[in-house]
Amino acid sequence: MAAATPTSYTDKIVKTDEVAEFSPEIIDEMNMHVAKYPLERKRSALIPLLMLVQRERGWIDNPGVNFLARFLDLEVTDVWETATFYSMFNLRPVGRHHIQICKTLSCRIMGEPDxxxxxxSRLGIHPGETTADGKFTVSMVxxxxxxxxxxxMQIGFDYHEDLTIDKNDKRRDHQRTL
Ligand code: FES
Known part of the structure; x- marks a missing residue:
C-alpha cells in the first residue's frame, strides 16, 4: 500500500479566525463538565472539552481551539499549550485505526524498534503518516x-501489550476485516 499523507505532528498549524460550531446537545455536554468546577476555575474543564472537540471533529483543529478559548474565556495559546502537551490529542486528522506505539525506554529496550x-513496513507508511485508504495512522508516543x-501500543482506546511481531500480525489481519 502506498504512503499517503506526508504530514506529521510537527507540521505548522494553520491559523484561522474561524470558530467551530456545535449542536445544543454538545454544548450541554460541555456545560456539564464546566459545572463540575467553581466558576473562576472553569478552565479546569479544558481537557474533557478538548476530548469532546476531538470526538466531534475527529481532531483538534484551529476552529475547535478558537471555540474553546471563547467558551472558557481563555487565550487561544492557553488552549494550544494543553492540546500540544498530551499525545492523546490529535493535531491533524488520523485514520480510522490510530496506532500509537510507545517509544519510551522500557518499550524501546523490549523491542519497540522491531x-x-x-x-x-506492512502498512507502507512511516511513523506520523496515514495509509492512502485513510484506515491506519501510526504515531510514536x-x-x-x-x-x-x-x-x-494503543489502538483507539485499547492497549495491546507484551507485543511480538506475530501477535501484531494477528491483530492487524483482524482489523483489516473491520
Ligand atoms: S515505556 Fe512505559 S509504556 Fe512504554
Whole structure:
C-alpha cells in the first residue's frame, strides 16, 4: 500500500479566525463538565472539552481551539499549550485505526524498534503518516504507563501489550476485516 499523507505532528498549524460550531446537545455536554468546577476555575474543564472537540471533529483543529478559548474565556495559546502537551490529542486528522506505539525506554529496550519497523513496513507508511485508504495512522508516543508489559501500543482506546511481531500480525489481519 502506498504512503499517503506526508504530514506529521510537527507540521505548522494553520491559523484561522474561524470558530467551530456545535449542536445544543454538545454544548450541554460541555456545560456539564464546566459545572463540575467553581466558576473562576472553569478552565479546569479544558481537557474533557478538548476530548469532546476531538470526538466531534475527529481532531483538534484551529476552529475547535478558537471555540474553546471563547467558551472558557481563555487565550487561544492557553488552549494550544494543553492540546500540544498530551499525545492523546490529535493535531491533524488520523485514520480510522490510530496506532500509537510507545517509544519510551522500557518499550524501546523490549523491542519497540522491531515492532515499529514491522508495522510501518506492512502498512507502507512511516511513523506520523496515514495509509492512502485513510484506515491506519501510526504515531510514536511517550510512555503510556504500561511499562511492565512492554513493548506495547494503543489502538483507539485499547492497549495491546507484551507485543511480538506475530501477535501484531494477528491483530492487524483482524482489523483489516473491520
Ligand atoms: S515505556 Fe512504554 S509504556 Fe512505559
Amino acid at each position: 515492532i515499529t519497523e514491522h508495522v510501518c 511517550e510512555c503510556l504507563g504500561s511499562c511492565g508489559t512492554a513493548p506495547m
